[in-house]
Amino acid sequence: MGCSKCGRPGVIFQDYSGLDLCPQHFREDVLHKAKRTVRQNHWLVPGRRYAVALSGGLKSCALLDFMRTLIGGRKDVHLMAVTIRNNDPGAMENAQSITEAAGIPWFIIPEVDAGIKQVNRPGAINKSPFPAHEQIESQLTLMAEELKFGTLAFGYTLEDHAAWVLLNVISGNMTRKPGYPDEPRKRARIIRPFMHIPGRELDLYTRLFLNGYDEKMQAENGIPVDNPVGTLLARFYNRHPGVPYALVNIGEQVKKFRDQVS
Numbered sequence: 001m002g003c004s005k006c007g008r009p010g011v012i013f014q015d016y017s018g019l020d021l022c023p024q025h026f027r028e029d030v031l032h033k034a035k036r037t038v039r040q041n042h043w044l045v046p047g048r049r050y051a052v053a054l055s056g057g058l059k060s061c062a063l064l065d066f067m068r069t070l071i072g073g074r075k076d077v078h079l080m081a082v083t084i085r086n087n088d089p090g091a092m093e094n095a096q097s098i099t100e101a102a103g104i105p106w107f108i109i110p111e112v113d114a115g116i117k118q119v120n121r122p123g124a125i126n127k128s129p130f131p132a133h134e135q136i137e138s139q140l141t142l143m144a145e146e147l148k149f150g151t152l153a154f155g156y157t158l159e160d161h162a163a164w165v166l167l168n169v170i171s172g173n174m175t176r177k178p179g180y181p182d183e184p185r186k187r188a189r190i191i192r193p194f195m196h197i198p199g200r201e202l203d204l205y206t207r208l209f210l211n212g213y214d215e216k217m218q219a220e221n222g223i224p225v226d227n228p229v230g231t232l233l234a235r236f237y238n239r240h241p242g243v244p245y246a247l248v249n250i251g252e253q254v255k256k257f258r259d260q261v262s
């Protein structure tokens with residue numbers, strides 16, 4: 001099928017929008033959605049320093065590319081990348097080469113073996129449903145003071161965010177104020193520019209526009225294989241593609257309500 005906007009050969013059909021898109025219009029669509037998410041949430045603030053949580057995987061490399069595009073040549077906003085050292089040399093190599101190519105300062109922090117116990121402490125509410133993600137969030141947001149960044153961007157996709165909403169709604173955490181009540185240390189604000197973009201579109205985006213990185217890395221499906229909830233949800237979304245969008249919208253509405261009443 002030809003692109004719905006210009007008639008050139010399409011690379012993707014979006015069942016939720018009914019559009020076929022060529023590479024150029026697909027790129028514009030992804031960037032437009034991510035920019036709209038940032039704008040609607042007032043996430044881009046002059047004078048602020050932004051860090052990208054860069055694992056070296058597909059999604060985080062796409063996020064770095066997006067943040068660089070978003071900030072462009074602005075002198076009043078600073079961008080850096082932070083990576084928790086991991087055992088995947090391919091991912092570390094990706095992180096290094098993409099930050100070098102983009103001229104973005106890159107910081108590596110050592111891996112901490114904190115275990116699950118710490119993740120499930122009572123004060124930890126309203127964050128990722130996945131212990132591994134939560135561990136990473138917790139560790140990276142704590143670097144805010146040392147590395148002098150105020151905002152930390154994560155490459156969570158539509159499906160990641162939908163699962164986060166679902167688990168928070170079920171557990172009753174959604175209506176509580178987010179945060180780490182027991183901690184005196186300053187933490188970074190977390191933003192998720194890709195929360196309205198399906199994982200398969202981010203995969204395609206990376207393959208088309210971040211040349212050279214896809215060959216070295218395994219495609220991520222957004223959900224850890226050892227996560228039974230994630231696996232069930234992925235199967236459910238295949239049959240009901242509108243559900244993750246509905247969940248993300250519910251999450252946004254609940255947050256608005258929570259902020260109004262509190």
Ligand SMILES: [Zn+2]
Nearest residue numbers: 003006022025
């Ligand atoms: Zn087109």
